[in-house]
Amino acid sequence: AVEGVDAVFVGPADLSSGLGHAGNPGHPEVQARIRAAIEATRAAGKVAGILAPQEDDARRYRDWGCQFVAVGIDISLFRQAALANLARYRPLDAPQAPSRTY
Numbered sequence: 307a308v309e310g311v312d313a314v315f316v317g318p319a320d321l322s323s324g325l326g327h328a329g330n331p332g333h334p335e336v337q338a339r340i341r342a343a344i345e346a347t348r349a350a351g352k353v354a355g356i357l358a359p360q361e362d363d364a365r366r367y368r369d370w371g372c373q374f375v376a377v378g379i380d381i382s383l384f385r386q387a388a389l390a391n392l393a394r395y396r397p398l399d400a401p402q403a404p405s406r407t408y
Contacts, residue, residue: 313353313374316343318363332363344371 318331318340327333331340340356347354348371355374358364359382364375 307350307352311352313355314343314347315355315357316340317357319357340367341370 318336319329321339322328322331322333322336325333325336325339327336330336344354344356344367353373354371355376356367356372357376357379358367359377359379361377364377367375
Protein backbone atom coordinates (compact mmCIF):
# COMPACT_ATOMS: atom_id res chain seq x y z
CA ALA A 307 0.00 0.00 0.00
CA VAL A 308 3.03 2.30 -0.41
CA GLU A 309 2.35 5.38 -2.54
CA GLY A 310 4.36 5.20 -5.76
CA VAL A 311 4.69 1.41 -5.73
CA ASP A 312 2.52 0.14 -8.54
CA ALA A 313 3.42 -3.54 -8.59
CA VAL A 314 5.11 -6.34 -6.68
CA PHE A 315 7.19 -8.92 -8.51
CA VAL A 316 7.93 -12.19 -6.71
CA GLY A 317 11.14 -14.09 -7.44
CA PRO A 318 10.42 -17.65 -6.27
CA ALA A 319 14.08 -18.72 -6.27
CA ASP A 320 15.11 -15.71 -4.20
CA LEU A 321 12.17 -16.19 -1.85
CA SER A 322 12.95 -19.90 -1.39
CA SER A 323 16.54 -19.03 -0.48
CA GLY A 324 15.39 -16.40 1.98
CA LEU A 325 13.08 -18.91 3.65
CA GLY A 326 15.80 -21.55 3.99
CA HIS A 327 14.64 -23.72 1.10
CA ALA A 328 17.30 -22.78 -1.45
CA GLY A 329 16.66 -24.32 -4.85
CA ASN A 330 13.18 -25.48 -3.87
CA PRO A 331 10.60 -22.85 -4.81
CA GLY A 332 7.99 -25.63 -4.84
CA HIS A 333 8.36 -26.18 -1.09
CA PRO A 334 4.95 -25.83 0.62
CA GLU A 335 6.13 -22.94 2.82
CA VAL A 336 7.44 -21.05 -0.20
CA GLN A 337 4.24 -21.67 -2.14
CA ALA A 338 2.15 -20.45 0.80
CA ARG A 339 4.23 -17.26 1.03
CA ILE A 340 3.93 -16.69 -2.70
CA ARG A 341 0.17 -17.01 -2.53
CA ALA A 342 0.00 -14.71 0.49
CA ALA A 343 2.13 -12.11 -1.30
CA ILE A 344 -0.10 -12.24 -4.38
CA GLU A 345 -3.24 -11.90 -2.28
CA ALA A 346 -1.83 -9.02 -0.20
CA THR A 347 -0.64 -7.22 -3.31
CA ARG A 348 -4.02 -7.51 -5.00
CA ALA A 349 -5.84 -6.52 -1.79
CA ALA A 350 -3.76 -3.31 -1.74
CA GLY A 351 -4.94 -2.55 -5.26
CA LYS A 352 -1.54 -3.20 -6.81
CA VAL A 353 -0.43 -5.43 -9.67
CA ALA A 354 1.10 -8.80 -8.77
CA GLY A 355 3.73 -10.46 -10.92
CA ILE A 356 6.05 -13.44 -10.72
CA LEU A 357 8.76 -15.39 -12.52
CA ALA A 358 7.53 -18.83 -13.59
CA PRO A 359 9.44 -20.56 -16.40
CA GLN A 360 7.58 -23.84 -15.81
CA GLU A 361 4.16 -23.93 -17.47
CA ASP A 362 2.35 -25.53 -14.52
CA ASP A 363 3.70 -22.88 -12.16
CA ALA A 364 2.80 -20.06 -14.54
CA ARG A 365 -0.77 -21.27 -14.84
CA ARG A 366 -1.14 -21.77 -11.07
CA TYR A 367 0.19 -18.27 -10.29
CA ARG A 368 -2.12 -16.77 -12.90
CA ASP A 369 -5.02 -18.60 -11.25
CA TRP A 370 -3.92 -17.22 -7.88
CA GLY A 371 -4.21 -13.69 -9.25
CA CYS A 372 -0.90 -12.72 -10.85
CA GLN A 373 -1.52 -10.17 -13.55
CA PHE A 374 1.84 -10.61 -15.24
CA VAL A 375 3.97 -13.73 -15.39
CA ALA A 376 7.51 -13.82 -16.75
CA VAL A 377 7.82 -17.22 -18.39
CA GLY A 378 11.41 -17.02 -19.56
CA ILE A 379 14.83 -16.07 -18.23
CA ASP A 380 17.10 -14.27 -20.66
CA ILE A 381 20.13 -16.51 -20.17
CA SER A 382 18.02 -19.66 -20.54
CA LEU A 383 16.36 -18.34 -23.68
CA PHE A 384 19.74 -17.41 -25.17
CA ARG A 385 21.11 -20.86 -24.30
CA GLN A 386 18.16 -22.66 -25.87
CA ALA A 387 18.46 -20.57 -29.04
CA ALA A 388 22.22 -21.18 -29.23
CA LEU A 389 21.79 -24.94 -28.80
CA ALA A 390 19.09 -25.04 -31.46
CA ASN A 391 21.31 -23.07 -33.82
CA LEU A 392 24.31 -25.32 -33.21
CA ALA A 393 22.19 -28.43 -33.72
CA ARG A 394 21.43 -27.29 -37.26
CA TYR A 395 25.12 -27.54 -38.15
CA ARG A 396 26.34 -30.52 -36.13
CA PRO A 397 26.27 -34.00 -37.59
CA LEU A 398 23.63 -36.15 -35.92
CA ASP A 399 26.29 -38.55 -34.59
CA ALA A 400 28.58 -35.83 -33.14
CA PRO A 401 29.38 -36.40 -29.45
CA GLN A 402 27.81 -33.90 -27.11
CA ALA A 403 29.70 -32.38 -24.20
CA PRO A 404 27.84 -32.80 -20.91
CA SER A 405 26.01 -29.68 -19.76
CA ARG A 406 26.79 -28.16 -16.40
CA THR A 407 23.87 -25.74 -16.56
CA TYR A 408 20.13 -26.13 -16.53
